Amino acid sequence: MTGGISLGQTSPCVNVFAAGEAAAYKMFEVIEQKPKIDAYDDRGIVLEDIRDEIELKDVYFTYPARPEVQIFSGFTLHVLSGKTAALVGQRGSGKSNVMILKLEK
Ligand SMILES: Nc1ncnc2c1ncn2[C@@H]1O[C@H](COP(=O)(O)OP(=O)(O)OP(=O)(O)O)[C@@H](O)[C@H]1O
Ligand SMILES: [Mg+2]
16 A cells, blocks of 8 residues: 555656656757867867967957947057966957957957
8 A cells, every 4th residue: 555655656756757858858969969060170280389478559449240339449458478367348348359359460
């Protein structure tokens, strides 16, 4: 009788197991995706020494596609070679653009 009661108590959990299985299926689908870019591919140009200073002096910058959005207005930054610096700012304030400007130089 005790066994029967215990079995009865498991029935509400069956739905939860089914929901978990469905969620896991979606998750494994994402994990098993093969990306077009292989992050572990070691072909291509390997830069030997990328030590350099970063210097931006009074930079004014907008994207041609969105001239109404001023990304930088008079932005100045100097990071010495070998030093670590952190750029802090709200989302969309232009932190990643600092690296793009540096790489395009
Ligand atoms: N290719 C592009 N064309 C037009 N506008 C762009 C382009 N790339 C970025 N932007 C705009 O430039 C601004 C700064 O973007 P950026 O990615 O440098 O910000 P961020 O500080 O790195 O933001 P996050 O904290 O989200 O990484 C944003 O308003 C963004 O929409
Ligand atoms: Mg960014």
